[in-house]
Amino acid sequence: MSKSLQAIRGMNDILPEQTPLWRYFEGTVARLLDNYGYKQIRMPIVEFTELFKRSIGEVTDIVEKEMYTFEDRNGDSLTLRPEGTAACVRAVLEHGITGGGQVQKLWYIGPMFRHERPQKGRYRQFHQIGLEVFNLDGPDIDAELIIMTWRLWGELGIRDAVKLELNSLGTSESRGRYREALVEYLSAHHDKLDEDSQRRLKTNPLRVLDTKNADTQAVLVDAPKMADYLDDESRAHFEGLKARLDAVGIPYVLNPKLVRGLDYYSKTVFEWVTDKLGAQGTVCAGGRYDGLVEQMGGKPTTGVGFAMGIERLVLMLETLEQIPEEISRQVDVYLCAFGEEAELAGLALAERVRDQLPNLRLQVNAGAGSFKSQFKKADKSGALYALILGDDEMAQQVVGFKPLRGQGEQQSIAWDALAAHLATCVVQG
Missing domain, CATH: 3.30.930.10 (Bira Bifunctional Protein; Domain 2)
Incomplete structure (x- = not known):
C-alpha cells in the first residue's frame, strides 16, 4: 500500500x-x-x-x-x-x-x-x-x-x-565602532563562549548579544554597551x-x-x-x-x-480565551424546508431576506431529509434560530420561527415580515 x-x-x-x-x-x-x-x-x-x-x-x-x-x-x-x-x-x-x-x-x-x-x-x-x-x-x-x-x-x-x-x-558608523569594541571584548573571553557564539564572533558579532546560552550571557554582563557608542x-x-x-x-x-x-x-x-x-x-x-x-x-x-x-x-x-462569541458561531439562522414546493419557496424567501439583511448568516438546508434529520443539522450548525417551511406554512404563507439556543416558543411569521423580525432577533440580539 x-x-x-x-x-x-x-x-x-x-x-x-x-x-x-x-x-x-x-x-x-x-x-x-x-x-x-x-x-x-x-x-x-x-x-x-x-x-x-x-x-x-x-x-x-x-x-x-x-x-x-x-x-x-x-x-x-x-x-x-x-x-x-x-x-x-x-x-x-x-x-x-x-x-x-x-x-x-x-x-x-x-x-x-x-x-x-x-x-x-x-x-x-x-x-x-x-x-x-x-x-x-x-x-x-x-x-x-x-x-x-x-x-x-x-x-x-x-x-x-x-x-x-x-x-x-x-x-552604521556608530554601530561599527561598537562592533569593534564588542569583538575586542569577546575575543578576550573566547574560550568561555558557546560554539555558536564563537562562530558568530567572526561573522555577525552583534548576534552574540542575542544568545540564550547561560555561560555566554554571564560573559556579556560586563561587555561594552551599545548606548555608550551612540x-x-x-x-x-x-x-x-x-x-x-x-x-x-x-x-x-x-x-x-x-x-x-x-x-x-x-x-x-x-x-x-x-x-x-x-x-x-x-x-x-x-x-x-x-x-x-x-x-x-x-x-x-x-x-x-x-x-x-x-x-x-x-x-x-x-x-487567553479572548475569542468573541460571535465568531465561534458560523450560522445565525437555518432554514428547513419539507417537500419540493417548500424547497423552491424557501430558496426565494432566503434570497429576499439576504437582500434586506446582507450581514445575516443564513444557511438553507441542502439534501432534503426528514423533519428530524433537518433539525439535527440545524442544531449542529450552531444557528440561533430555525426557520420551518412545510405544507401548513406554505398554505398560510408564513414561516415557522423556532429558537434553538434559549427560551421561547415557536412562532409563525408572515413572509413579508420575516426580515424585520430577524433584524430584531439576530442582528440586534
Whole structure:
C-alpha cells in the first residue's frame, strides 16, 4: 500500500473550525491599518535569491541555514520569501513609488518560509502581517507604529499579556565602532563562549548579544554597551521616541541586548514579547532600516517597519480565551424546508431576506431529509434560530420561527415580515 499523503512537516493546514479566528484577527488588523491611513501591497511569494542575500545579509542564520532555495528551469536561483521587508523594498524600487521623497505607508499579509525546527506557534510556513513606511525619518513615525500595535493589543484583549522592549542600534558608523569594541571584548573571553557564539564572533558579532546560552550571557554582563557608542543624532532620535511613548502612556523596557536577527536595522529596534505561550516569545518586532533601500540600489530613502506572526497571536487569543462569541458561531439562522414546493419557496424567501439583511448568516438546508434529520443539522450548525417551511406554512404563507439556543416558543411569521423580525432577533440580539 502506498504511503498516505501528508502535509510537509512544519507546513500546516488551517481547518474550517480554525479559520473564523484567523479571519477575525486579520480583519481587526486590516480595519485598524485602514483607520491609520496605511495602504495594502501584495508581493510574490518567490523572489530571486540574490534579493535576500543583499538585504538580510549572507552571514545571517536565515540566509545560511533557513531559506528554501531552488533553481528554476532557466537556471535562476529562486527563494521562497523568508520575510517581507526585502520584497516590499524591491517592489517600491521597481515601480518607483518612493521616488522624489514620496511618503509611502504600506502593509502586507501572507505566508513566509524558513526551514526552522517546528514548535508550538512557529512553523516552516508561517504567516505575517507587516508594515513598511518610507521617506519619514523622525521618531514620530517610529512611535506611530508602536502606538498602533498597542491599540491592537487593546482591541484584541491581550494588552496585559505583552511587554514592549526597546533599543537603539545607532547609525552604521556608530554601530561599527561598537562592533569593534564588542569583538575586542569577546575575543578576550573566547574560550568561555558557546560554539555558536564563537562562530558568530567572526561573522555577525552583534548576534552574540542575542544568545540564550547561560555561560555566554554571564560573559556579556560586563561587555561594552551599545548606548555608550551612540552618535548624537541616534541618541536624540531615541529620546524623541521614548518621549512620545511616555506621552501616550505606553510602558516599555530598555533592552541593550536587543539587536534583531537581520543586518539591515539601524537606530530604533523593538519587540513585543509574551510569556503566555510557555517560554518567552516574540509576537511582533521591527525597527528602522534607513540604509536598506540604498543598499539595494535605490537612492537614499529612510524606512521603518515591523512584522507580526499570525500563528503566535492566534494562539495567544486561544490561550487567553479572548475569542468573541460571535465568531465561534458560523450560522445565525437555518432554514428547513419539507417537500419540493417548500424547497423552491424557501430558496426565494432566503434570497429576499439576504437582500434586506446582507450581514445575516443564513444557511438553507441542502439534501432534503426528514423533519428530524433537518433539525439535527440545524442544531449542529450552531444557528440561533430555525426557520420551518412545510405544507401548513406554505398554505398560510408564513414561516415557522423556532429558537434553538434559549427560551421561547415557536412562532409563525408572515413572509413579508420575516426580515424585520430577524433584524430584531439576530442582528440586534
